[in-house]
Amino acid sequence: MPEGSHRFQVGSIACTVLSDGYYSYPTSWFFPNADPAHLTSALASHHLPPDAILSPYTCLLIETGRHTVLVDTGAGEYSRSSGAIQSRLEIAGVRPRDVDTVILTHAHPDHIGGAIDPCGRPAFPNARCVLSEIEWEFWTGARTDLRALQVPETAKDSLHSMARRCLGALRHHIEPLERETEIVPGVVAIPAPGHTPGHLAILVTSDGQQLLNLGDAAVHPLHLEQPDWQNGFDLAADRALVTRRSLMERAIAGDMHLMAFHFPFPSVGRVAPRNGGWHWTPGW
Numbered sequence: 001m002p003e004g005s006h007r008f009q010v011g012s013i014a015c016t017v018l019s020d021g022y023y024s025y026p027t028s029w030f031f032p033n034a035d036p037a038h039l040t041s042a043l044a045s046h047h048l049p050p051d052a053i054l055s056p057y058t059c060l061l062i063e064t065g066r067h068t069v070l071v072d073t074g075a076g077e078y079s080r081s082s083g084a085i086q087s088r089l090e091i092a093g094v095r096p097r098d099v100d101t102v103i104l105t106h107a108h109p110d111h112i113g114g115a116i117d118p119c120g121r122p123a124f125p126n127a128r129c130v131l132s133e134i135e136w137e138f139w140t141g142a143r144t145d146l147r148a149l150q151v152p153e154t155a156k157d158s159l160h161s162m163a164r165r166c167l168g169a170l171r172h173h174i175e176p177l178e179r180e181t182e183i184v185p186g187v188v189a190i191p192a193p194g195h196t197p198g199h200l201a202i203l204v205t206s207d208g209q210q211l212l213n214l215g216d217a218a219v220h221p222l223h224l225e226q227p228d229w230q231n232g233f234d235l236a237a238d239r240a241l242v243t244r245r246s247l248m249e250r251a252i253a254g255d256m257h258l259m260a261f262h263f264p265f266p267s268v269g270r271v272a273p274r275n276g277g278w279h280w281t282p283g284w
């Protein structure tokens with residue numbers, strides 16, 4: 001597989017992580033409540049610069065044999081340094097019309113932008129588009145309240161406008177979920193609220209192996225090392241920390257592999273408890 005793709009098996013299910021690109025964020029947006037000196041030293045210990053986070057966008061292709069499922073679609077035209085998902089799928093031998101299920105962990109632009117094409121039509125014309133019902137209602141309703149986000153107003157405005165534009169275009173394809181639900185055999189969506197009201201984690205299970213896709217329940221490995229560090233894009237920051245902890249406990253109890261959309265590519269790895277948090281070891 002070319003750079004930007006990484007394929008592995010979860011039991012009999014073929015999974016491929018596909019890079020949509022990346023984006024550079026001000027560090028303060030990712031770690032709004034971290035002590036600045038502690039944050040700088042933590043970043044330095046990972047050989048990372050202090051001022052900006054170069055954050056990957058990583059989608060998950062799941063091929064069960066009967067179903068072709070894409071979890072998150074990347075940013076589409078949202079930024080110049082992303083939007084590669086269609087070409088990555090093509091190289092992986094998957095045409096847009098082959099995808100029968102798109103699962104959106106949530107309706108932020110980096111996850112939903114690639115679900116529509118440059119003309120504003122669904123990019124995966126044959127796919128049902130699975131999203132939490134709470135998420136749908138939050139973004140399409142009349143009172144979308146983003147005041148609790150710890151990012152600038154311009155960023156909030158773009159989250160809101162992109163969600164409405166994409167969800168509007170997808171409205172006839174959307175299949176809203178109310179609770180933990182098996183989407184196709186072996187693929188379960190799990191409510192994981194906090195980052196957004198209807199944020200989902202995705203669990204892939206086959207032949208005794210499991211992969212838990214965290215979505216944006218953690219957006220950097222430092223959010224695992226420091227379980228109290230918030231993400232400025234979390235709408236309900238306290239709730240997001242509770243969700244993050246419960247997903248980690250579920251992953252450790254079940255001896256699962258993990259995936260996280262914004263973690264260093266290929267964005268898969270494992271966790272183990274360490275110093276009150278969790279240590280991330282990349283790889284499958």
Ligand SMILES: [Zn+2]
Nearest residue numbers: 108110216261
């Ligand atoms: Zn994201």
